[in-house]
Amino acid sequence: MTLRLYQDHVYLKECLSTVLAITNDNCLVLNKSLFFPTGGGQPCDLGTINDLLLAEVFEKSGEVYHRFQKAPPFKVGDEVTCKLDWDLRFDHMQRHCGEHILSGIFFSMLGGVNRGFHMGNDYMTIDIDLPAVTMETALRVELASNEVIWSDVPVSVRYFSRREEAEKLPLRKEITVEKDISVVCVGAEANPADCVACCGTHPSTSGQIGLIKLLKIENYKGMSRVYFESGKRAFLHTVKEHQLISALAEKYSADENTLGAKISAQEDKNQLLRQDLQKYRELLIEREVQALCDATSLPSEEPSSSPQVIVKEYEHLSLEDLQQLAKALSAISPNFFILIALNEKALLISRAINTVPGAPDFGGLIKANVASFNGKGGGNSSSARAAFQSLADLDEFVQHTVGLLIDGVEPLKSFA
Numbered sequence: 001m002t003l004r005l006y007q008d009h010v011y012l013k014e015c016l017s018t019v020l021a022i023t024n025d026n027c028l029v030l031n032k033s034l035f036f037p038t039g040g041g042q043p044c045d046l047g048t049i050n051d052l053l054l055a056e057v058f059e060k061s062g063e064v065y066h067r068f069q070k071a072p073p074f075k076v077g078d079e080v081t082c083k084l085d086w087d088l089r090f091d092h093m094q095r096h097c098g099e100h101i102l103s104g105i106f107f108s109m110l111g112g113v114n115r116g117f118h119m120g121n122d123y124m125t126i127d128i129d130l131p132a133v134t135m136e137t138a139l140r141v142e143l144a145s146n147e148v149i150w151s152d153v154p155v156s157v158r159y160f161s162r163r164e165e166a167e168k169l170p171l172r173k174e175i176t177v178e179k180d181i182s183v184v185c186v187g188a189e190a191n192p193a194d195c196v197a198c199c200g201t202h203p204s205t206s207g208q209i210g211l212i213k214l215l216k217i218e219n220y221k222g223m224s225r226v227y228f229e230s231g232k233r234a235f236l237h238t239v240k241e242h243q244l245i246s247a248l249a250e251k252y253s254a255d256e257n258t259l260g261a262k263i264s265a266q267e268d269k270n271q272l273l274r275q276d277l278q279k280y281r282e283l284l285i286e287r288e289v290q291a292l293c294d295a296t297s298l299p300s301e302e303p304s305s306s307p308q309v310i311v312k313e314y315e316h317l318s319l320e321d322l323q324q325l326a327k328a329l330s331a332i333s334p335n336f337f338i339l340i341a342l343n344e345k346a347l348l349i350s351r352a353i354n355t356v357p358g359a360p361d362f363g364g365l366i367k368a369n370v371a372s373f374n375g376k377g378g379g380n381s382s383s384a385r386a387a388f389q390s391l392a393d394l395d396e397f398v399q400h401t402v403g404l405l406i407d408g409v410e411p412l413k414s415f416a
């Protein structure tokens with residue numbers, strides 16, 4: 001069995017060990033190990049053995065395995081130098097112990113028990129078995145948790161051979177194993193900030209955690225899922241947020257106190273601008289309807305009973321605007337309209353419903369032809385739309401369509 005140095009010598013960063021076994025999946029078993037194996041929601045330690053990088057450390061059937069990417073060049077009995085990746089270990093200790101304190105305070109302040117823990121790369125979560133904990137309540141828990149950090153109380157680990165012995169401590173959660181139990185207490189055993197069975201690695205005092213920062217809360221299966229970060233990562237998170245707020249404040253010529261109000265004022269202004277813009281669009285469409293109707297019934301022209309094909313390009317109107325324009329036109333004009341939204345490389349083809357007996361089916365026309373011009377589209381018999389990969393494709397499609405339509409109707413009349 002490997003002597004687990006990380007249990008009693010959590011600050012030991014280097015040691016000499018002897019190789020006890022080598023497995024055919026590139027793993028070493030050592031007589032003593034610095035490296036914590038993945039377990040209890042805490043990721044494994046990493047580091048080097050004789051300067052070879054470890055890929056993973058895990059536990060199987062009570063033994064610790066040190067795995068490498070490739071077969072390691074060792075033999076049983078070799079003495080090897082183990083070096084711990086201390087930055088990674090300390091990061092795990094700060095995060096893991098932060099989770100202890102936050103869970104302990106949720107328990108002591110609200111009676112909520114941590115039923116799930118996740119330590120991800122971007123944040124950690126705990127699932128507290130209380131429904132709908134509000135942010136306001138959670139912020140009180142956050143403050144009390146940070147007060148535990150600032151009081152810099154000892155974090156102690158005690159080992160018990162029997163469950164009954166361990167259960168004399170004020171545990172936050174039931175113990176589920178019978179023997180070889182380690183119990184971690186943050187603060188004095190008589191009145192701890194947290195006390196729970198745990199096999200992970202912890203700093204010797206709470207002050208080393210530095211900071212706990214709550215990020216958000218959401219409902220999860222009738223519980224409250226709390227997102228948070230602790231240690232250096234919590235600090236870096238606040239740095240990132242401060243940079244973001246500073247950049248926003250500069251953009252809005254505000255400071256942290258006035259930023260919210262300035263953003264709201266800008267939103268109100270934008271809302272008014274959007275309303276104005278909508279009014280002008282409607283006016284523009286109204287005028288365009290009139291212009292198109294006037295232009296297609298010039299006094300010099302012979303009055304005509306057959307529909308004309310009107311093609312017009314628009315630089316500043318969207319396909320949605322053209323839809324409104326076409327709707328208004330089809331109510332008062334017997335003509336066929338091909339309206340082009342240049343910015344979107346798209347067009348709309350429209351006519352009044354039942355203009356003339358045997359009027360063309362525009363949806364069918366687009367479906368049958370558009371793919372040959374690298375376009376996509378469809379619609380109903382009196383109104384259809386299509387979008388193209390290029391304006392050249394669109395232009396060719398228009399010429400082709402006009403060619404189809406003028407057979408039986410008046411020649412093309414374009415005002416583009």
Ligand SMILES: [Zn+2]
Pocket residue numbers: 096097100184198199200201202
């Ligand atoms: Zn722990």
